[in-house]
Amino acid sequence: MFQNVKAFTVDEAKKKLEYYCAYQERCHQEVRQKLKSMNMIPEASDVIIVHLLEHNFLNEERFAKTFVRGKFNIKKWGKHRLTRELKRKDISKYNVNQALMEIENDEYIEVFNYLAEKKALLLKEEDIYKKKKKLIDYLLYRGWESYLVYDKVNELIK
Known part of the structure; x- marks a missing residue:
């Protein structure tokens, strides 16, 4: 009837979460989710998150x-x-x-141009409009600005 759930003390949970955060950068949401999956009560979760913030495990x-x-x-x-x-x-x-702001503007445009040109070469569509649409959809899905996308597509596919 009862699930076999491991109970953690606050200190055990702190150690586990320190390792969790040291292994890879985490956001608050991921840490809260992890604490929830460990069945920690909200008060204990808050204590642990404050500890992680104070010791720079969570930033x-x-x-x-x-x-x-x-x-x-x-x-x-x-x-x-x-x-x-x-x-x-x-x-x-x-x-x-x-x-x-970590992304340099020149590098951003360079990566965008590389990606657009590479994808344009891979598209085997004969119909120019379908080809344009496929390239536009691909670039917009990846999160590139629409003004960049439309200018580049019109430049590449004529």
Whole structure:
């Protein structure tokens, strides 16, 4: 009838969450979710989160910057997608803006051009309008600004 659930003391949970945060940058939302999955009461969760913040295991600005750098460099996401994903993780507007400032403008445009040109070459569509639509959809889904997308698509596909 009863589930076999391991109960954690506050100290055990602190150690577990210190490791959890040291292994990879985490946002507050992920830490709260982890504490919930460990069946910690809200008061204990608050004590643990304060401990993690005081000892710099948890830092939302650092998380946002790491997230932006990683998703931009690896997944080639544009600023709209990065902003949307950070908002989904309840990151403050200030931290989102600070993180986006990590991306150099020249590098941003360079990555965008590379991605657009690479995808345009891979599209095997004969119909010009369908080809344009596929490229536009691909770039918008990745979070690139629409003015950049439409200008580039019109430049690449004639």
